[in-house]
Amino acid sequence: MTNIMRVVPVDKHEEIAVAAYVARGYSVEEAKLGAKTSTMATRHGIRTHNLIKAIHLDDHLGSCGAGDGSSPAKKRKLDQIGCVPNAQIEKIPTKYKAFERWNCNRKLGQAVAWEAMETCMKLADEYGVGCVAVDNAFHYLWGGGYVMEAAKRGYVAYTCCPAALTEVVPFGGKIPTLGTNPHSWGLPTQDAIGYPIVVDWATSVVAMGRVQQLKREGKPLPECAGVDKDGKYTTDPNAVAALVPFGAHKGYGLALIDELYAAFTGGSTPTIRNRWGETPAAGEKQTCTFYFQCQKADAFSCGDFAQGRNQAENVKAVIGDVIGHGNSACMLPGQIEANAAKLCDEHGGLLFSEAELAELSAMAKTHGVAFDTSALKQVSVPDPFAMAMKKDIKVLLTTTSYQDTPGEHHALLEKSGFEVVRARGPLPAADMLKLVQEHGGFDGFLNGDDEITTAVLDAAMTAKRKLKVVAKYGIGLDSINVDHCTANRVPVLFTPGVNHTTVAEHAMGLMIGCAKHFWLHMNSVKNGGWKRKTGIELAGKTLGIVGMGRVGKELIKRCAAFEMKAVAFDLYWDDKFAKEYGVERAATKEDVLKIADVISLHTNLDDSTRDMINTKSIAMMKENVILINTARGGLVNEADVAEACSKGKLYGYGADVLCHEPIASPHPFQGVDNILLTPHIGSRTGESVQRQACRATTNLVQYLTGGKDFIQANKF
Numbered sequence: 001m002t003n004i005m006r007v008v009p010v011d012k013h014e015e016i017a018v019a020a021y022v023a024r025g026y027s028v029e030e031a032k033l034g035a036k037t038s039t040m041a042t043r044h045g046i047r048t049h050n051l052i053k054a055i056h057l058d059d060h061l062g063s064c065g066a067g068d069g070s071s072p073a074k075k076r077k078l079d080q081i082g083c084v085p086n087a088q089i090e091k092i093p094t095k096y097k098a099f100e101r102w103n104c105n106r107k108l109g110q111a112v113a114w115e116a117m118e119t120c121m122k123l124a125d126e127y128g129v130g131c132v133a134v135d136n137a138f139h140y141l142w143g144g145g146y147v148m149e150a151a152k153r154g155y156v157a158y159t160c161c162p163a164a165l166t167e168v169v170p171f172g173g174k175i176p177t178l179g180t181n182p183h184s185w186g187l188p189t190q191d192a193i194g195y196p197i198v199v200d201w202a203t204s205v206v207a208m209g210r211v212q213q214l215k216r217e218g219k220p221l222p223e224c225a226g227v228d229k230d231g232k233y234t235t236d237p238n239a240v241a242a243l244v245p246f247g248a249h250k251g252y253g254l255a256l257i258d259e260l261y262a263a264f265t266g267g268s269t270p271t272i273r274n275r276w277g278e279t280p281a282a283g284e285k286q287t288c289t290f291y292f293q294c295q296k297a298d299a300f301s302c303g304d305f306a307q308g309r310n311q312a313e314n315v316k317a318v319i320g321d322v323i324g325h326g327n328s329a330c331m332l333p334g335q336i337e338a339n340a341a342k343l344c345d346e347h348g349g350l351l352f353s354e355a356e357l358a359e360l361s362a363m364a365k366t367h368g369v370a371f372d373t374s375a376l377k378q379v380s381v382p383d384p385f386a387m388a389m390k391k392d393i394k395v396l397l398t399t400t401s402y403q404d405t406p407g408e409h410h411a412l413l414e415k416s417g418f419e420v421v422r423a424r425g426p427l428p429a430a431d432m433l434k435l436v437q438e439h440g441g442f443d444g445f446l447n448g449d450d451e452i453t454t455a456v457l458d459a460a461m462t463a464k465r466k467l468k469v470v471a472k473y474g475i476g477l478d479s480i481n482v483d484h485c486t487a488n489r490v491p492v493l494f495t496p497g498v499n500h501t502t503v504a505e506h507a508m509g510l511m512i513g514c515a516k517h518f519w520l521h522m523n524s525v526k527n528g529g530w531k532r533k534t535g536i537e538l539a540g541k542t543l544g545i546v547g548m549g550r551v552g553k554e555l556i557k558r559c560a561a562f563e564m565k566a567v568a569f570d571l572y573w574d575d576k577f578a579k580e581y582g583v584e585r586a587a588t589k590e591d592v593l594k595i596a597d598v599i600s601l602h603t604n605l606d607d608s609t610r611d612m613i614n615t616k617s618i619a620m621m622k623e624n625v626i627l628i629n630t631a632r633g634g635l636v637n638e639a640d641v642a643e644a645c646s647k648g649k650l651y652g653y654g655a656d657v658l659c660h661e662p663i664a665s666p667h668p669f670q671g672v673d674n675i676l677l678t679p680h681i682g683s684r685t686g687e688s689v690q691r692q693a694c695r696a697t698t699n700l701v702q703y704l705t706g707g708k709d710f711i712q713a714n715k716f
């Protein structure tokens with residue numbers, strides 16, 4: 001999957017964030033820590049915890065704008081807001097040296113969290129472990145960020161807290177009495193795999209932040225993630241009233257752990273938490289709590305690692321085993337975040353969707369920060385999740401029109417997670433062979449008219465990575481040794497029914513071009529001349545079709561509108577179509593050649609059709625016949641056709657295909673004005689390329705991933 005995103009510079013993002021927090025009455029220091037969290041979350045692809053969510057939360061449950069007093073909601077008394085700007089952390093004395101307990105007096109959660117993690121690390125340096133329990137807190141947003149930071153500095157870190165509001169129904173219940181509580185672990189695995197493993201869970205299938213995100217993007221929730229006001233499952237983000245724990249009773253148990261940590265710390269009954277507009281029973285508390293913990297990685301070591309490995313090497317060996325045994329393409333927690341950060345770094349800023357950007361821009365405007373969104377770079381980036389789910393499947397993509405035409409097919413291929421090697425076809429057999437050898441083989445080809453000969457197939461089928469499928473982007477299979485594929489049970493997939501209208505339009509164009517001497521006239525006018533040659537009219541003429549398949553039929557339909565009669569020959573006769581369009585059935589293809597004024601070839605190329613138009617068959621034709629070929633060059637003897645055109649036996653030849661493409665100079669067609677040629681682009685329109693490319697991609701992906709939605713040409 002590819003996302004179109006805009007790149008917001010980090011400095012500008014932080015300027016907006018600081019302005020938004022300061023306007024709410026927070027100190028610059030608090031504002032900077034709030035900004036740091038939002039920047040980090042966005043950089044790591046945690047789009048549910050970006051600045052928009054942070055400020056949204058502050059508006060609804062936090063300071064409620066207590067600092068600027070500009071709206072009625074902002075007139076709330078201090079004891080009716082969840083977050084108090086400029087509050088001070090109060091350290092409560094304790095007998096435990098490695099454990100601190102704080103009353104943070106509803107200080108901004110992010111500012112408390114950064115300080116608490118820092119304290120845990122200091123304590124761990126001294127005692128091997130450090131813990132901080134925080135009472136009277138306001139939600140700190142992205143737990144993953146704090147543990148990731150600690151893990152990067154060599155600590156095993158953990159944090160949890162009850163979420164701001166109870167929005168999750170306990171397993172088997174109806175009423176939301178639990179939060180979408182986070183559990184976040186960070187492990188210093190960067191030496192082993194390049195990034196820290198971060199297990200950052202909300203205990204529901206999705207959190208409310210995700211629901212907001214889906215609402216913003218107009219997308220549905222996953223199945224069985226939320227319920228409506230009547231307790232019924234819904235995927236509509238606008239109808240969701242409560243969330244469901246993931247893993248049924250297991251996610252419920254994890255959510256309960258956070259509530260109990262909170263209960264041990266000082267948190268009160270969950271259902272009144274942060275319900276600031278409602279009056280709780282006298283003496284009740286509505287704040288939440290935090291728990292932070294860091295351990296030095298070396299404090300864990302019992303020293304007895306197998307095969308003389310040290311601790312770091314042992315961690316690497318364990319991860320290697322987990323994602324070994326054919327699991328090498330498996331995702332590791334933290335990888336998605338690392339991928340997102342890589343994408344941001346590559347593009348030099350933070351990635352925002354258009355919808356997010358609109359909200360960020362509105363925020364900038366509210367706080368008087370100049371923010372010209374029109375100047376922001378737009379980029380197309382892969383989905384960090386799909387990147388992490390790369391499958392151990394490698395394919396060769398050679399078709400150029402596929403690669404050069406924008407459209408959904410790119411996202412479809414990206415989403416597959418396959419490794420894609422790209423080359424620009426059509427490639428001769430030697431180049432195909434070279435690619436197979438260089439890459440140790442491919443699981444599949446997504447090819448155009450490349451030469452897939454016996455030698456190419458043998459090399460691909462015996463390579464280390466064995467060829468499993470040939471997915472032709474198109475319908476003509478003559479450049480593939482299909483029999484050899486069949487004999488080796490390699491399916492050849494193709495894309496019938498996606499480009500017949502486009503090719504028929506092209507045949508029409510060539511027909512008109514020949515009838516009106518387009519080549520001669522266009523050349524003359526562009527070169528300052530005014531040559532004028534009388535053409536012929538198509539109305540009333542007989543169209544002869546050899547091969548009344550998909551393209552042939554579409555051409556007949558179009559020619560009917562030109563008042564042309566049709567006569568056709570096909571090995572299989574579609575009587576219903578013929579009756580509907582008044583097509584006369586010829587007994588042989590020769591009969592078509594004898595009767596028609598305009599002949600259009602639409603058969604496949606095989607030994608029975610190769611060279612079917614030659615001096616002998618041209619001699620059967622009437623004088624001044626226009627011959628059109630959008631099927632395959634090999635259907636005609638090119639030298640014979642050139643001669644017939646030069647001598648005036650044929651009125652013109654319009655072709656989109658050649659025996660050998662591209663044209664090999666010198667060629668008998670060169671210099672013959674009544675021969676019109678196009679470079680095999682009959683099916684190349686934006687519409688058709690996308691249909692064809694999506695079909696070919698679906699064929700390939702479905703076949704290689706065990707799906708059923710593919711179209712196979714060589715049944716076995």
Ligand SMILES: NC(=O)c1ccc[n+]([C@@H]2O[C@H](COP(=O)([O-])OP(=O)(O)OC[C@H]3O[C@@H](n4cnc5c(N)ncnc54)[C@H](O)[C@@H]3O)[C@@H](O)[C@H]2O)c1
Nearest residue numbers: 476547548549550551570571602603604630631656682683
């Ligand atoms: N120029 C391009 O970009 C382009 C694009 C698509 C297709 N094509 C070519 O156009 C041709 C037709 O495509 P289509 O989608 O209509 O295919 P199709 O399979 O629908 O039609 C081919 C028809 O030819 C008939 N046929 C086969 N052998 C025959 C024979 N010996 N005598 C008479 N009829 C015979 C078949 O019965 C079938 O009805 C193919 O050769 C294809 O490769 C070219």
